[in-house]
Amino acid sequence: MSKIEEYRSELVRIQDITILDTVDLVERANNCDKETKVGRGDAFWLYKSANQTLAIAARIEQLLEARNKTQPITTTEDEEKQKEAEAQKLLLSVKKELTKRKGKTKQDGKEA
Template sequence: MNKIEEYKSELVRIQDIAILDTVDLVERANGCDKETKVGRGDAFWLYKSANQTLAIAARIEQLLAAKQQITITTSEEDEKQKEAEAQKLLLTVQKELTKRKGKTKKDGKEA
């Protein structure tokens, strides 16, 4: 496994941990006594932490999607470039072949 694949798998692992932590934080915040000032404060901080943890998971998802999109785009661009080069080479060969056929006919020789 190359280094990039290791980083991707590590990011996915971290993302899974962040999602599990988010669920845990929301459950704990939901269990807080919201009738008291301390309970509301605890719930606020737990929800805020859950929001930040979920933002980390979402950011990792965006990073992985962007990396995959770059790979796909690069592959498509490479393919289009190779196709254009092949088309250019084909036209060059056709022109050269036409030129040679013209010379052969002038000499009275058949190809």
């Protein structure tokens, strides 16, 4: 296995870890007590961390795609803002799905 292939497989592994960490952070933020100031603060920082880890996964994806196309990565500020907005949108959709799932388990009387 060449060095490039090793680096590529390591990047894919790191990307998988960041995606799993994002889901974990969103779940933890969703479980915070939003009725208290501390709980809301904790949730905010957890969501912010989840957004950053998701941004890392997106950057790795860009790097892998660029490497496959053998083109340098060039992003403008507008493209970066667009990618961040897409990541935020994805994060919110994950948050809504987790909230929906949590609501279903509460209705069933079961704990997640």
